[in-house]
Amino acid sequence: xxxxLRVHVKEAGYEEDKPILKDTTLVLNEGETLxxxxxxxxxxxxxxxxxxxxxxxxxxxxxxxxxxxxxxxPLDPNDFKVVPRYVGVVLQSHELQLAMQTPIxxxxxxxxxxxxxNPLEKAKKFLKIYGLSDKxxxxxxxxxxxxxxxxxxxxxxxxxxxxxxxxxxxxxLDPWGVGEIIRYVREMKRKGKTLIITEHKPxxxxxxxxxxxxxxxxxxxxxxxVPSEYSSYKRKYKSVKGTVIVKVENLSFQYCKSCPxxxxxxxxxxxxxxxxxxxxxxxxxxxxxxxxxxxxxKPTAGKVSVFEEQPxxxxxxxLLKKVIYIPQEPDYFFVKTSIRREFETVxxxxxxxxxxxxxxxxNWIASSLDDSPYRLSFGQKxxxxxxxxTLYDSRIIxxxxxxxxxxxxxxxxxxxxxxxxxxxxxxxxxxxxxxxxxEIADRVFIIENKSMREVGIEEGIRYLKQxxxxxxx
Amino acid sequence: MKFNPSILFLYCxxxxxxAFLVKSIEALALLVSINLTAGLIIGIRRFKSLVxxxxxxxxxxxxxxxxxxxxxxxxxxxxIVVRTGxxxxxxxxxxxxxxxxxxxxxxxxxxxxxxxxxxxxxxxGFPKHISFMVSLSLRLLRVFEKxxxxxxxIRKSRGFRATPITLSDWESLISPLLNLGLERGRxxxxxxxxxxxxxxxxxxxxxxxxxxxxxxxxxxxxEIVFSTILQLKS
Numbered sequence: 001x002x003x004x005l006r007v008h009v010k011e012a013g014y015e016e017d018k019p020i021l022k023d024t025t026l027v028l029n030e031g032e033t034l035x036x037x038x039x040x041x042x043x044x045x046x047x048x049x050x051x052x053x054x055x056x057x058x059x060x061x062x063x064x065x066x067x068x069x070x071x072x073x074p075l076d077p078n079d080f081k082v083v084p085r086y087v088g089v090v091l092q093s094h095e096l097q098l099a100m101q102t103p104i105x106x107x108x109x110x111x112x113x114x115x116x117x118n119p120l121e122k123a124k125k126f127l128k129i130y131g132l133s134d135k136x137x138x139x140x141x142x143x144x145x146x147x148x149x150x151x152x153x154x155x156x157x158x159x160x161x162x163x164x165x166x167x168x169x170x171x172x173l174d175p176w177g178v179g180e181i182i183r184y185v186r187e188m189k190r191k192g193k194t195l196i197i198t199e200h201k202p203x204x205x206x207x208x209x210x211x212x213x214x215x216x217x218x219x220x221x222x223x224x225x226v227p228s229e230y231s232s233y234k235r236k237y238k239s240v241k242g243t244v245i246v247k248v249e250n251l252s253f254q255y256c257k258s259c260p261x262x263x264x265x266x267x268x269x270x271x272x273x274x275x276x277x278x279x280x281x282x283x284x285x286x287x288x289x290x291x292x293x294x295x296x297x298k299p300t301a302g303k304v305s306v307f308e309e310q311p312x313x314x315x316x317x318x319l320l321k322k323v324i325y326i327p328q329e330p331d332y333f334f335v336k337t338s339i340r341r342e343f344e345t346v347x348x349x350x351x352x353x354x355x356x357x358x359x360x361x362x363n364w365i366a367s368s369l370d371d372s373p374y375r376l377s378f379g380q381k382x383x384x385x386x387x388x389x390t391l392y393d394s395r396i397i398x399x400x401x402x403x404x405x406x407x408x409x410x411x412x413x414x415x416x417x418x419x420x421x422x423x424x425x426x427x428x429x430x431x432x433x434x435x436x437x438x439e440i441a442d443r444v445f446i447i448e449n450k451s452m453r454e455v456g457i458e459e460g461i462r463y464l465k466q467x468x469x470x471x472x473x
Numbered sequence: 474m475k476f477n478p479s480i481l482f483l484y485c486x487x488x489x490x491x492a493f494l495v496k497s498i499e500a501l502a503l504l505v506s507i508n509l510t511a512g513l514i515i516g517i518r519r520f521k522s523l524v525x526x527x528x529x530x531x532x533x534x535x536x537x538x539x540x541x542x543x544x545x546x547x548x549x550x551x552x553i554v555v556r557t558g559x560x561x562x563x564x565x566x567x568x569x570x571x572x573x574x575x576x577x578x579x580x581x582x583x584x585x586x587x588x589x590x591x592x593x594x595x596x597x598g599f600p601k602h603i604s605f606m607v608s609l610s611l612r613l614l615r616v617f618e619k620x621x622x623x624x625x626x627i628r629k630s631r632g633f634r635a636t637p638i639t640l641s642d643w644e645s646l647i648s649p650l651l652n653l654g655l656e657r658g659r660x661x662x663x664x665x666x667x668x669x670x671x672x673x674x675x676x677x678x679x680x681x682x683x684x685x686x687x688x689x690x691x692x693x694x695x696e697i698v699f700s701t702i703l704q705l706k707s
Contacts, residue, residue: 054663054667058663058666059663080671081671084666084667084668084672085669085672089664089667091660091663091664095616095657096661096664097660097661098664099586099609099665100585100586100612101585101611101612105586105587109587110669112673113668113670113673114668114669114672115672115673139615140612141619156668291626294630296626296629316629316633316634316635319629320629320630325627326630327627329623331652331653332620332623332624332627333627333631334648335631335633336644336645345631345645349631372652374652374656389630392632
């Protein structure tokens with residue numbers, strides 16, 4: 001079998017003497033699928049940008065060792081230029097890699113770069129394969145998360161490279177989107193493509209992987225099977241039947257008069273000290289519901305009451321005492337350029353002493369006060385948003401996709417944090433993650449086709465698991 | 474209405490340069506009345522926040538003019554003395570900003586990143602990296618609008634006003650915007666390189682002009698001539 005990739009790296013990283021990867025040796029042959037797993041921030045994405053030459057050629061990083069990719073040296077500036085002829089890379093965040101305004105332009109951009117003849121025909125063909133024909137001329141910002149991910153796949157693989165690298169391909173996707181990605185990987189494998197996949201939920205790809213590697217303590221090791229580091233969380237907290245604090249009656253919402261309704265005639269109640277999971281497909285209105293409950297948006301019809309007051313009418317300081325919303329994208333939540341100043345902001349609005357706030361946070365946060373929150377790893381950023389939100393002591397905490405980007409051990413820690421904070425707050429989790437429903441939620445709501453219904457925990461689990469299980473089979 | 478992206482780019486670039494060079498209020502008023510009207514008609518729906526930022530910046534311009542401008546006192550509004558220089562300065566700077574806004578609205582509304590990239594590199598012979606940066610700004614401006622709307626809402630969950638007033642409010646709005654913008658710029662650049670941007674070959678082509686482009690060039694010529702006359706007169 002032809003050798004596609006050979007990595008022999010003693011040390012690599014962004015700054016000398018601060019290696020992210022050490023003593024790594026890896027060989028990948030044609031047609032093989034490599035599944036790379038490892039904790040949040042362990043360096044999986046760094047490995048991808050190392051083997052494609054981005055680390056040394058674009059990010060001023062360093063590599064002590066060698067990399068051979070299709071017989072060329074991607075660390076060399078001249079060879080780096082031809083890497084795209086052989087490799088298609090889909091980066092983790094679809095939001096951060098689309099450069100054009102419409103899907104057709106995005107796909108054409110790759111083909112034009114690589115000098116393809118009749119690129120329009122090929123671009124249209126690929127958009128059809130990825131189910132985006134009808135949206136070829138639409139503004140990219142009007143696509144759903146799943147559609148954007150498919151577009152990234154189309155744009156990065158339209159030149160039909162031999163090696164496909166997918167960095168966290170299922171992040172932010174609903175179970176149906178995850179199912180599509182699993183089918184896509186199977187199809188590529190059938191076509192004889194070589195694949196490298198990094199993933200926090202390895203169970204999606206273990207059946208398809210020929211090699212499994214784990215990145216731990218800065219080193220990549222080939223293992224026989226994924227270590228079962230994730231064991232189900234054992235919830236200690238017992239539900240209590242508290243008083244109703246959120247009342248939603250016949251709620252309907254549309255963003256403008258000519259816009260379609262996102263929610264129609266939605267009614268439900270939430271009690272004090274409950275952990276609520278709201279699940280549903282990408283674009284079904286979960287985030288909009290969260291923003292309505294958080295007082296960011298005014299209902300088009302019907303009523304939202306939080307502690308018997310309409311949140312959108314509350315003064316910002318009053319609102320903060322009652323409800324806080326943590327977005328999916330942690331960068332949106334930060335307001336200052338250092339962690340210290342983030343805490344000073346909390347101190348200003350809560351009246352709590354700075355030192356008292358510090359005594360309530362984890363050591364790594366307290367020892368990184370002068371760092372910028374924007375420079376943290378994704379998992380650390382997420383954790384900082386949870387920490388900041390808790391310090392406000394709001395009675396209701398709404399978390400949008402809280403487990404995205406968290407590795408299994410951080411998810412366990414997140415569940416512990418929820419249980420620890422439940423005496424002070426009620427939690428509303430807008431999520432696709434079946435583990436939330438299975439292991440921590442008191443009640444589950446499904447939001448779909450503009451309406452919302454409460455289901456039992458078992459039905460909620462089935463709802464989220466079925467599309468993925470069908471694809472994995 | 475379709476224009477050749479290169480002609481549109483040259484038109485808007487010239488407007489931007491004129492915003493810095495022209496000092497005559499009459500000339501600026503002429504340029505703004507034509508271009509801002511067109512820009513607002515075409516672009517206000519998509520770029521509301523740009524227009525809002527322009528209006529907010531006028532408040533800053535006014536305060537600045539009232540504090541720093543010199544000249545004869547015209548009115549006394551309590552402790553504030555309104556001087557002739559303040560009125561003149563406010564109008565001049567507002568018109569200049571209005572002209573910059575017009576150029577931005579016209580440029581961003583009437584072209585798209587890919588057409589612009591191809592036109593700049595093939596028809597005007599710009600280096601591909603510069604062409605890519607200019608065309609990418611079109612995409613980023615749209616994403617910036619989305620980020621801004623999202624950040625404005627979420628700041629309420631940190632205790633800030635949705636509409637910034639104080640310096641701290643502004644910092645809390647600008648800080649995430651800048652950081653997200655930098656992050657996007659960096660990763661879009663990396664993604665473009667991984668999709669073969671370095672291999673991109675430029676095929677030089679002649680400028681293909683339609684009736685609309687000739688009209689735009691003619692309009693630009695008239696604007697330059699009249700502005701120069703008015704500038705020389707003042």
